[in-house]
Amino acid sequence: EPVAVGNGSVHVLAKPPVRKLAKDLGIDLGAVAPTGPGGVITRADVEGHVAAPAAPAYE
Amino acid sequence: MTNPADSSGTTYDLVILGGGSGGYAAALRAATLGKSVALVEKDKVGGTCLHRGCIPTKALLHAAEVADSARDGEQFGVRTTLEGVDMGGVNKYKDGVVDRLFKGLQGQLKARGITVIEGEGRLTSPTTVEVGGTTYTGRNVILASGSHSRSLPGLEIDGQHVIASEHALTLDRVPESAVVLGGGVIGVEFASAWTSFGTKVTIVEALPRLVPAEDADCSKTLERAFRKRKIAFKTGTPFESVKVVDNGVQVTVAGGEVIEAEVLLVAVGRGPNTAGLGFEEVGVALDRGFVTVDATLQTSVPGVYAVGDIVPGLQLAHRGFQQGIFVAEHLAGLAPTPIDEAGIPRVTYSEPEVASVGLTEEQARAKYGEVEILNYNLGGNGKSQILKTAGFVKLVRAKDGAVVGLHMVGSRVGELIGEAQLIYNWEAYPADVAPLVHAHPTQNEALGEAHLALAGKPLHFHD
Amino acid sequence: MTNPADSSGTTYDLVILGGGSGGYAAALRAATLGKSVALVEKDKVGGTCLHRGCIPTKALLHAAEVADSARDGEQFGVRTTLEGVDMGGVNKYKDGVVDRLFKGLQGQLKARGITVIEGEGRLTSPTTVEVGGTTYTGRNVILASGSHSRSLPGLEIDGQHVIASEHALTLDRVPESAVVLGGGVIGVEFASAWTSFGTKVTIVEALPRLVPAEDADCSKTLERAFRKRKIAFKTGTPFESVKVVDNGVQVTVAGGEVIEAEVLLVAVGRGPNTAGLGFEEVGVALDRGFVTVDATLQTSVPGVYAVGDIVPGLQLAHRGFQQGIFVAEHLAGLAPTPIDEAGIPRVTYSEPEVASVGLTEEQARAKYGEVEILNYNLGGNGKSQILKTAGFVKLVRAKDGAVVGLHMVGSRVGELIGEAQLIYNWEAYPADVAPLVHAHPTQNEALGEAHLALAGKPLHFHD
Numbered sequence A: 001e002p003v004a005v006g007n008g009s010v011h012v013l014a015k016p017p018v019r020k021l022a023k024d025l026g027i028d029l030g031a032v033a034p035t036g037p038g039g040v041i042t043r044a045d046v047e048g049h050v051a052a053p054a055a056p057a058y059e
Numbered sequence B, C: 001m002t003n004p005a006d007s008s009g010t011t012y013d014l015v016i017l018g019g020g021s022g023g024y025a026a027a028l029r030a031a032t033l034g035k036s037v038a039l040v041e042k043d044k045v046g047g048t049c050l051h052r053g054c055i056p057t058k059a060l061l062h063a064a065e066v067a068d069s070a071r072d073g074e075q076f077g078v079r080t081t082l083e084g085v086d087m088g089g090v091n092k093y094k095d096g097v098v099d100r101l102f103k104g105l106q107g108q109l110k111a112r113g114i115t116v117i118e119g120e121g122r123l124t125s126p127t128t129v130e131v132g133g134t135t136y137t138g139r140n141v142i143l144a145s146g147s148h149s150r151s152l153p154g155l156e157i158d159g160q161h162v163i164a165s166e167h168a169l170t171l172d173r174v175p176e177s178a179v180v181l182g183g184g185v186i187g188v189e190f191a192s193a194w195t196s197f198g199t200k201v202t203i204v205e206a207l208p209r210l211v212p213a214e215d216a217d218c219s220k221t222l223e224r225a226f227r228k229r230k231i232a233f234k235t236g237t238p239f240e241s242v243k244v245v246d247n248g249v250q251v252t253v254a255g256g257e258v259i260e261a262e263v264l265l266v267a268v269g270r271g272p273n274t275a276g277l278g279f280e281e282v283g284v285a286l287d288r289g290f291v292t293v294d295a296t297l298q299t300s301v302p303g304v305y306a307v308g309d310i311v312p313g314l315q316l317a318h319r320g321f322q323q324g325i326f327v328a329e330h331l332a333g334l335a336p337t338p339i340d341e342a343g344i345p346r347v348t349y350s351e352p353e354v355a356s357v358g359l360t361e362e363q364a365r366a367k368y369g370e371v372e373i374l375n376y377n378l379g380g381n382g383k384s385q386i387l388k389t390a391g392f393v394k395l396v397r398a399k400d401g402a403v404v405g406l407h408m409v410g411s412r413v414g415e416l417i418g419e420a421q422l423i424y425n426w427e428a429y430p431a432d433v434a435p436l437v438h439a440h441p442t443q444n445e446a447l448g449e450a451h452l453a454l455a456g457k458p459l460h461f462h463d
């Protein structure tokens, strides 16, 4: 889920267009390392994830 | 503008059959992407929407707003009077708007080097369209022949007393009374405009509510507003027959009631223009007259695509635009994101307006099981009070999830659909919208307040 | 509603000094979060915005729209006449809107259990406000005392011939002529409304353009529209002096020209209400009269916060709301995201309207160096043609980056700011918006088209 609920407050992990971009690219936001303020996933994070995917599931 | 050389050699990247919203959008986008395009049109580029649909009806509805405003001026302390409606003048204004946009469109087509072929086209193979004996070849063909006003079995449209929307748009007078058959978008818009002009209107709708494709709350609120405007409507009431008499029509509805009026407007839907155009002969599969397509809008014949009103689904100009652009980009290898039909905004430009995007409450329940609903009454919205309009904003949210439906009724709320469209299509959560406090005092503030409330942070919230 | 027990013990979570937009929003949000709140107000809750600002001016401007519409009916084929403006009637309508919202607000405050204390308050320590001899203690205090109409040195507002906006809002007549001193939002709005009512208006502005805080293109387009409406304006023209004469005023401007008019409206800005309220004595730092705050809106005195017009920056009601909500959430430990001042939408409700969010072209160049600009003329927008309005949508984009500024001029474009606000604040790229083809024919479609064009995919694009 792109929005995590905790501590009674809702913490948004990425702005909507970025979530949509990730979805269109087939990327699970949970696998993207955030660099934005407050742990927000930025567009650059998503794009960086496409360019250099994290360790592949198979080895 | 016919290029006589075409039978003897030129192959276009794209031949498009029909120059309406879907066809011309595909043409413009493909041309921008460097493709050569032939656009076949038997009447006028711009099609139904520009010449007989969206634009002229909205001009009529704006004239109606001007009339209402003058009629109700005293409510605002302004001494205005409405002396009458000069349909000649309204038509001149309406035609002026259409002409200007028509010129603009022709200019765009020319500027982008699109070959417009005047004449009636016919699909003769998966790569060819014949127009007046000349064959135009395209590496791909897009079918975009649009739709026409339908009628009911045995109900003949004579264009005089029993008319369709295209006739209603060229009337030289304000009818004294009218029966509008069909309470969908087109019927409701004419009912609204004519009422503003002084016509006594009765809407007859077989389904149980007006704008039956909308969320049930929208129908209810629109019906309440129409009742206040003294627009009569009979829902759940099938039409039975019409008799043309000297001074108009006698319309009989289920149950036997007879309604007399000067005209009967038949607005029971639009059928696809797919008969007699060679589609079936070439093997293009149809379903009840509509062209069936896959997720890329390709028909059953490889290389042949279809866009606009001939494709099953919403019959809206901007859906045609979007599909046209999609196919042009797809054929250029750009891999555009498939269109989410629910993400296409829908506006009914009556007074009050109805606007929606995403799922109705009922659809959302069917899809998500549990949903959260938030109704924000425009009674709490300053600008709506200033406009003296009633209505609401309704949000439908998947339980703890994104906003999946936005529904609005009220004067001018059609303009709020742009924002609603972003919220739905970008899958925003109420908490994404809530911190963005909206401009005060606007109507779009009601959207902001509704999201604040749904996020558990009501500000100016009234039930 | 004063609670006599307060001096003798009750400690509120929050004591708020001033019940305007900023103060009441903080109160409502804090109460929803379970806090006990005392809201001190010497006049009427709702403050400037509800009683002397946003709401009454927009009612006036809507009455102006009604007048314009009746005056121009023939253009649309509707035979309307404007016989006159009955200011008594306008004021009744205006007051009716204010009253209804005032009742709604009072109801909300009550429903959420907020203690409203009537009387003039004074900050007496970081945790106390004294009202009429009673001391109210709060774990935190929020200062929200708002602003007042300023004047120029030596320019005395007599409320008769030389008036401020609060007087202009209660005039019992339409002035035959007026000089409006100040071409900012308030000045331009009155100039517009009065012109619609038949007043001969001259705006005098010292800076080189009208709405000088807006993007220069907005000023240019507004000025063109005002010229067409025969609203005279002298920009780059400082005021020199005014002489009250029998039948009005004689206003002398730089260069010596004398303009005669029935009234002079002084709209040169608003000053913060921070003098004589104990702020300085308690150690609250001020800068030119404004209360300086940190990113959490805390003043120099720990535990004391400030919101609304007394905080340097945009003087807008919804900024006050947003700040009020922010402080309430911050004090409740919710860690709200700091407010981006540029993300607050700005609307001037004149005819035509001006609306913007984000950075002007100039600001964006200063911040990003290279920027891309896209101007979409409303001449290409069907609905704007239907409304017969001129104007544009301008997008400012950081080179290859997000859209960082959206600027619009045209009738009714203020309602498009909701969508623009999401685009700016969600840092959208043109390519995010482009595939979402907008509803046809709407004005928000112009925003869609502008993003299509900026993404390199122009559809109905006209220069």
Ligand SMILES: Cc1cc2nc3c(=O)[nH]c(=O)nc-3n(C[C@H](O)[C@H](O)[C@H](O)COP(=O)(O)OP(=O)(O)OC[C@H]3O[C@@H](n4cnc5c(N)ncnc54)[C@H](O)[C@@H]3O)c2cc1C
Residues within 6 Å of the ligand: B017, B018, B019, B020, B021, B022, B023, B040, B041, B042, B043, B044, B045, B046, B047, B048, B049, B050, B052, B053, B054, B055, B057, B058, B119, B120, B121, B122, B144, B145, B146, B147, B165, B166, B186, B273, B277, B307, B308, B309, B310, B315, B316, B317, B318, B319, B320, B349, C439, C440, C441
């Ligand atoms: C009264 C009314 C009001 C409407 N209002 C709105 C509105 O406000 N908003 C909205 O989004 N939609 C509205 N619509 C719907 C909108 O007009 C259609 O969805 C849109 O026009 C469909 O576009 P299209 O390209 O599929 O077809 P069309 O616009 O119908 O264009 C098809 C074109 O193909 C041409 N053609 C057909 N057959 C041939 C042939 N064999 N050879 C050559 N040319 C051919 C036709 O002449 C026509 O120009 C309205 C419709 C009506 C009737």
Ligand SMILES: Cc1cc2nc3c(=O)[nH]c(=O)nc-3n(C[C@H](O)[C@H](O)[C@H](O)COP(=O)(O)OP(=O)(O)OC[C@H]3O[C@@H](n4cnc5c(N)ncnc54)[C@H](O)[C@@H]3O)c2cc1C
Residues within 6 Å of the ligand: B439, B440, B441, C017, C018, C019, C020, C021, C022, C023, C040, C041, C042, C043, C044, C045, C046, C047, C048, C049, C050, C052, C053, C054, C055, C057, C058, C119, C120, C121, C122, C144, C145, C146, C147, C165, C166, C186, C273, C277, C307, C308, C309, C310, C315, C316, C317, C318, C319, C320
């Ligand atoms: C003519 C005009 C038109 C405007 N139009 C718009 C618009 O369309 N949109 C928009 O966003 N903004 C508009 N504004 C600006 C808007 O009104 C202000 O930004 C907003 O009211 C600021 O809110 P506030 O809470 O800071 O102060 P105010 O609304 O000024 O509220 C302060 C309150 O504190 C009270 N108070 C002050 N001192 C004391 C004291 N010692 N004890 C007790 N109570 C006290 C006052 O009585 C007042 O009620 C307009 C302003 C004007 C003048």
